[in-house]
Amino acid sequence: MLRVLFFGRFREELGCAELELVLDESSADLDSLQSKLVEEWGDKWSQVLMQNNVIRAVNQAVANENLSLFDGDEIAFFPPVTGG
C-alpha cells in the first residue's frame, strides 16, 4: 500500500487529507502516481495537482525529481510552505 497525504490549501480543495492506494504499475513512481490522480480522479484533482507549484515529498523528504515508489511509502503533495 501507498499512503498519500495532502496538506494546507490542497487538503482543503480536495476535501482529502489522506488516502491509501495499492501499489501497482500505474503508481510505480511519483510521476505515474500524480498522473493517475490527475487523470482518473476527476476535475478537482487535476486542477489542484496540475498547478506548477506542487511540492512532492516521499517518506518525509522533498522529491525534486521523479522517484520509484515502494510498498509502504508515504507520499505527500502540498503547496509552497508559509511557516515562520
Added chain:
Amino acid sequence: MAMKLPFFRRLQVASVSQPLNVVVQAEDFDVSVLQAQLLQGKAAEGAVATFTGYVRSSNANRNVHCLELEHYPGMTERSVLAILEECGQRWPVLSAGVMHRVGKLKPGDQIVWVGVSSSHREASFAACEFIMDYLKTRAPFWKKELGPEGDHWVDARKSDNERAERWQQQQ
C-alpha cells in the same frame, strides 16, 4: 602541546555534538525558559541570539482575526532539524533550538522562536537569521488567515525565497 590539546578537543566536540532542539506544539512558550534550556548553564560560553515571531493583526492589507497553522507531523521536525544541522556545519554553533507553534493563534500571539548559542555574536546573529530564512522556505507549515473578508491561505513570498537563496550563494 599540553596547553593546546584541550582547546582543540573542545572544538571537535562542539562540531559533532551540538545540542539541537526542535519542538512543534500548540501551547504557548516562555522565551526565558527556552533560552535557559539553550544555554544549559553555560552562559560563560559567550553569546546567544534569539528571534521571536508574533502573529500580525494585518497582512498584505488584510485584517487578521485569527491564524490557523497546519503542519506535516514528522516531516516538520525532520526538516527543521536538518536546517539546524546545516547551520551547525556553517558556523561554530554551541547549541541551537527552534520552537514553532501550530493550531489556532491570535494577533499578538508568539508563533516562533529561534535561539542560537555561540562563542561570538557574529556567528549567533548569522545562524539565527539563516535558520529563520530556511524555516520560512523549507519547513512544512501552512498559514491560513481568518478575517472579516473570509478565510485566506497565505501565499509563499518571493522575498522569502530570495532571502533563503542568498545563503546558497554564500556557501
